[in-house]
Amino acid sequence: MLDLASLSELLSQPRKIVITTHHKPDGDAMGSSLGMYNYLIQQGHHAKVIAPTDYPEFLNWMPGNGEVIIFTENRDLSATLIADAEIIFCLDFNALSRINDMGPLVGESKAYKVIIDHHLEPEDFDDYRHWDINACAAAQLVYTFIVGQLQHPELINKDVATCLYTGIMTDSASFRLPNTTSEVHRIAAHLIDAGANNSRIHELIYSSSSENRLRFLGHCLANCLEILPEYNTAIMSVSKADIAKFDVNTGDTEGIVNYALSIASVHLAAFIVERSDKVKLSLRSKNEFPANEICKKYFQGGGHRNAAGGQSDESLEATVAKFKSILPEYKTLLLQ
Incomplete structure (x- = not known):
């Protein structure tokens, strides 16, 4: 050294x-x-x-x-x-x-x-x-x-x-x-x-979005956002078809997960997107909730406590289902 x-x-x-x-x-x-x-x-x-x-x-x-x-x-x-x-x-x-x-x-x-x-x-x-x-x-x-x-x-x-x-x-x-x-x-x-x-x-x-990126954001908020009030959690899941439809480029998905986290009752937000080779996950959380722990234990990833990422070799639907199946383990923390 x-x-x-x-x-x-x-x-x-x-x-x-x-x-x-x-x-x-x-x-x-x-x-x-x-x-x-x-x-x-x-x-x-x-x-x-x-x-x-x-x-x-x-x-x-x-x-x-x-x-x-x-x-x-x-x-x-x-x-x-x-x-x-x-x-x-x-x-x-x-x-x-x-x-x-x-x-x-x-x-x-x-x-x-x-x-x-x-x-x-x-x-x-x-x-x-x-x-x-x-x-x-x-x-x-x-x-x-x-x-x-x-x-x-x-x-x-x-x-x-x-x-x-x-x-x-x-x-x-x-x-x-x-x-x-x-x-x-x-x-x-x-x-x-x-x-x-x-x-x-x-x-x-923050003020350099393309028209496609803004329309894609609108689609995510209007059509891809799911709220799970029993876990204070929000999920946005985006398919390859969505990516193609809005001609999503590198960086266009960045920060979208934070819109879900901005909901007052949401303590954990997940942005789950289907890419050509894998399904990618971005998690954001409030307060002491360990988003990085979920990514490390279940999705081949990691990161910081309140901002983490991971990936899955399963389908988009199976990945979303797996993510939901994990939430009961963290229910006490999520409802604090």
Whole structure:
């Protein structure tokens, strides 16, 4: 394992560096990755962000996005960069399986691996770890890594600040979740002072829906929402036919589960969508309800207590039935 002094020494001269994050990256994944990228290039490092898969178009405006390599679209170049890297930053994920086909390449690379993450139970594949499950976002930890550990607050420029603010804002549900502490607000204030245009970032993230996405949201609310009052639970189930009908693109389903959770009586919300290969689940919960436990125990997944995800090899109908069958086990918690 590397200690901080050794890592700082490594970073004191230009290195070949790869930055990567989990598949289907969200705002925190890309915000933390591009924040790290914009920090490293100021020091002359040869840094590249490699995303395992594509990601939503509403994230494409972030500084440095034009330099991102999509692994599934450029496997050979990605494999070469990973093999040649001296350091690989692994941001916002805790297991090599979370980067899909990139996992074996990163695992076999001779590069030093640095995990910066806030998920439970990280795998032991890293050489240095900046990890805190209480952090509201990986972007928060990238900030504390740069400012607190490496002692480079002066390198939080406008580009770094913009990306990190985006990551913190999106993963904290616009600063609403319980882990949005006073420290998080102080970090956000510093990022705004450094040049992050908070109102513009909110607009770019939350006011950039396509017409199809808005119509799809209306369909989900009108036709796919089921309330189970006996369990204070809401379910939205979406078929492949729905996905095709509304021409749903990457990112169009993001956040829809939160509409179900916004119902006053709902303590647990599930968005269950039929994809081409598997059925995917996104769970959101209020207060102390362990959404991550359900995903880990029953749906090959995990995540945070109030925001988790999983998958199923069964049909959409069977997956919904399985989810409902689990609820009696948690009835006491759900009715609190």
